[in-house]
Amino acid sequence: MSSQKEIQLVKIIETVPSLRSWRKQFIKQDKEVAFVPTMGSLHEGHLNLVKQASERCPIVVVSIFVNPAQFGPSEDLDNYPRTLSKDLELLRSLNCVDTVFLPKVKDIYPSGIPLEIEKQKGTFVEVKGKSHQLEGISRPLFFRGVSTVVAKLFNIVQPNHVFFGQKDAQQCIVVRTLISDLHFPIEMHVGATKREYDGLAMSSRNQYLTPELRNYAITLYNALTAIKNELDKGKRNREILLRKGYEIVEEAARKVKEKNLGFELRLDYLSLADPSTLEELQEIEEGKGAILSGALYVGKTRLIDNLLFNCTL
Ligand SMILES: Nc1ncnc2c1ncn2[C@@H]1O[C@H](COP(=O)(O)OP(=O)(O)OP(=O)(O)O)[C@@H](O)[C@H]1O
Numbered sequence: 001m002s003s004q005k006e007i008q009l010v011k012i013i014e015t016v017p018s019l020r021s022w023r024k025q026f027i028k029q030d031k032e033v034a035f036v037p038t039m040g041s042l043h044e045g046h047l048n049l050v051k052q053a054s055e056r057c058p059i060v061v062v063s064i065f066v067n068p069a070q071f072g073p074s075e076d077l078d079n080y081p082r083t084l085s086k087d088l089e090l091l092r093s094l095n096c097v098d099t100v101f102l103p104k105v106k107d108i109y110p111s112g113i114p115l116e117i118e119k120q121k122g123t124f125v126e127v128k129g130k131s132h133q134l135e136g137i138s139r140p141l142f143f144r145g146v147s148t149v150v151a152k153l154f155n156i157v158q159p160n161h162v163f164f165g166q167k168d169a170q171q172c173i174v175v176r177t178l179i180s181d182l183h184f185p186i187e188m189h190v191g192a193t194k195r196e197y198d199g200l201a202m203s204s205r206n207q208y209l210t211p212e213l214r215n216y217a218i219t220l221y222n223a224l225t226a227i228k229n230e231l232d233k234g235k236r237n238r239e240i241l242l243r244k245g246y247e248i249v250e251e252a253a254r255k256v257k258e259k260n261l262g263f264e265l266r267l268d269y270l271s272l273a274d275p276s277t278l279e280e281l282q283e284i285e286e287g288k289g290a291i292l293s294g295a296l297y298v299g300k301t302r303l304i305d306n307l308l309f310n311c312t313l
C-alpha cells in the first residue's frame with residue numbers, strides 16, 4: 001500500500017454546457033455541491049472559504065471570473081491582478097477542490113458588457129434597498145454587477161451551499177437578499193475576514209501596494225478598531241464613536257503629507273450602519289448591533305474593511 005496521500009485532480013471547466021453536464025451526476029448521486037465565487041488572484045481569505053466549503057459538502061466548485069459589470073468606467077478592470085496559474089496551483093494544493101470554473105466574458109454576457117450603463121444590453125439583476133448605501137455611494141453600479149454575475153453563476157453551478165467573505169460585508173447582505181428574493185434553493189455561509197500579521201484585511205488589491213503604501217494601508221483597520229474599542233466600552237453615539245476613527249486617519253494622512261511621500265491617504269467614508277437596513281445610525285440603541293465599515297484610498301488603491309458589533313451577516 002502506498003503511504004503517499006492521494007492527490008485529487010482538479011477539473012477545469014470553461015463552458016456553461018460542460019459545467020452543466022458535469023454538475024448533473026451529483027444530482028443523481030444526491031451529493032451536495034458547495035460553491036465559492038472569486039475574481040482570482042487568490043489569497044488565504046479565499047482559500048479559507050474553500051476549506052470551509054469542503055468541510056460542508058463532498059463536492060467543491062470555485063469560479064474565477066473577473067466580472068466587468070461590477071467595475072465602473074474609471075475603475076481598475078484592466079489592471080485587476082490576474083494570476084491564473086498560481087491560483088490553480090494554490091487550489092490544487094488544498095486537495096479538496098473538484099472543479100474550477102473559468103467562464104469567458106462572452107458566455108456570461110452574450111450581448112457584450114460595455115462599462116457605460118447606457119450602452120449595456122441584456123439581463124441585469126438589482127437588489128434595491130441594499131445596494132445604494134456605503135459602497136454603493138462610491139460605486140453606484142457595483143452591486144448591480146455583482147448581483148447579476150452571482151445570479152448567473154448560481155444558475156449555472158446550481159450549488160446547495162455558497163461561501164462569501166465578511167470582508168465584503170455589504171456584498172454578503174446583497175447576496176443574502178438576492179438568494180431569498182429570487183428563491184434560490186441555496187444556503188449561504190459567511191467566512192470571517194482573514195488578516196495579515198498586523199490586521200490588514202487580505203485583499204487581491206493589496207498587491208497594488210508598494211512597501212511605503214503598505215505601511216499606511218493599516219490605517220483603516222486601526223480606525224475601525226479604535227471605534228470598536230469605544231463601542232466595547234459602552235459608547236453608543238455616532239459622533240463620539242466616529243470622531244475616534246477620523247482622528248486616526250487624519251493623523252496618518254498628515255504624516256504622509258509631512259514626509260512628502262508622493263501619494264495621498266484619503267478616507268472615502270466611515271460608516272456606522274444598521275445591519276438590516278444599512279442606514280446610517282445616529283445612536284446604537286440598547287440590544288441593537290451595527291456594522292462598522294469604511295473605505296480608504298491609499299494612493300490610487302481603494303481598500304475596504306469592516307468590524308461587526310453585536311450582529312452577524
Ligand atoms: N480577507 C478575506 N477574508 C475572507 N474572505 C475574503 C477576504 N478577501 C476576500 N474574501 C472573499 O473572497 C470572495 C472573492 O473575493 P475577491 O475575489 O473579490 O477577492 P478580494 O480579495 O476581495 O479582492 P478585491 O481586491 O477585489 O477586494 C468574496 O466572497 C470575498 O468577500
Ligand SMILES: CC(C)(CO)[C@@H](O)C(=O)[O-]
Nearest residue numbers: 037038039067146149168
Ligand atoms: C462575488 C464576486 C466573485 C462576484 O464577481 C466578487 O464580487 C468578489 O470576488 O467578491
Ligand code: BAL
Nearest residue numbers: 039070071142168171
Ligand atoms: N471583492 C469585491 C470585488 C470588487 O471590489 O470588485
